[in-house]
Amino acid sequence: MKIKFLSAGIAMLLACCVAHAASSENKPSNDWLLGAKNDAKRFELLQKYLRGFDQPMWEVGERFRAVHEALSRDNYELAAYHWEKIRTTIQNGYLKRPARKANADAILLNTTWEEVNQAFGTKNSEKAWAGFEKAKNACQACHAAESLPFMNNQPLFDLSRPSSNTK
Numbered sequence: 001m002k003i004k005f006l007s008a009g010i011a012m013l014l015a016c017c018v019a020h021a022a023s024s025e026n027k028p029s030n031d032w033l034l035g036a037k038n039d040a041k042r043f044e045l046l047q048k049y050l051r052g053f054d055q056p057m058w059e060v061g062e063r064f065r066a067v068h069e070a071l072s073r074d075n076y077e078l079a080a081y082h083w084e085k086i087r088t089t090i091q092n093g094y095l096k097r098p099a100r101k102a103n104a105d106a107i108l109l110n111t112t113w114e115e116v117n118q119a120f121g122t123k124n125s126e127k128a129w130a131g132f133e134k135a136k137n138a139c140q141a142c143h144a145a146e147s148l149p150f151m152n153n154q155p156l157f158d159l160s161r162p163s164s165n166t167k
């Protein structure tokens with residue numbers, strides 16, 4: 001009787017240990033970086049998670065919409081603020097996709113960016129909106145140059161000076 005209890009106890013203990021070992025191995029963990037095998041694996045995970053040029057462009061698109069909103073309220077400082085962040089975002093995108101640099105520099109950042117920046121700096125509605133149009137054309141020219149003409153057929157690129165804003 002005693003032995004029977006003892007062996008049952010050992011069996012239970014063993015089962016418990018096996019279950020515990022299995023659960024700590026397979027348990028889903030939120031430590032996707034800290035729990036990775038080594039730093040090489042961590043960098044691989046980060047590189048994958050940070051994606052390519054699409055994610056900076058997503059931000060650029062949102063900020064360009066914000067430029068339009070700012071100009072619509074005659075807030076030229078805010079427009080210039082987003083315009084600056086757009087440049088930073090595109091340049092940071094080169095870290096991930098260096099092949100996009102040649103066209104983005106030639107079409108937007110080398111000269112057009114500064115012209116648009118100065119147009120916003122005038123705080124003159126007429127000149128600022130002309131700057132917005134110049135920027136919009138450069139965005140679209142780069143998409144065409146990068147073989148993404150479909151990118152230009154979206155409401156973002158229909159944005160222009162609201163008729164209520166023309167004085």
Ligand code: HEC
Pocket residue numbers: 052053054055057058060061062064086100101103104107108135138139140142143146148151156
């Ligand atoms: C290299 C030249 C280049 C310039 C300059 C450029 N883009 Fe892009 N844009 C791209 C490329 C390339 C993609 C597609 C990225 C991909 O496929 O990963 C893209 C994608 C986009 C997208 C879609 C992002 C998404 O995945 O949701 C938007 C929105 C966009 N661009 C807006 C703009 C705006 C606004 C400007 C101007 C302020 C601009 N782009 C300037 C190259 C450019």
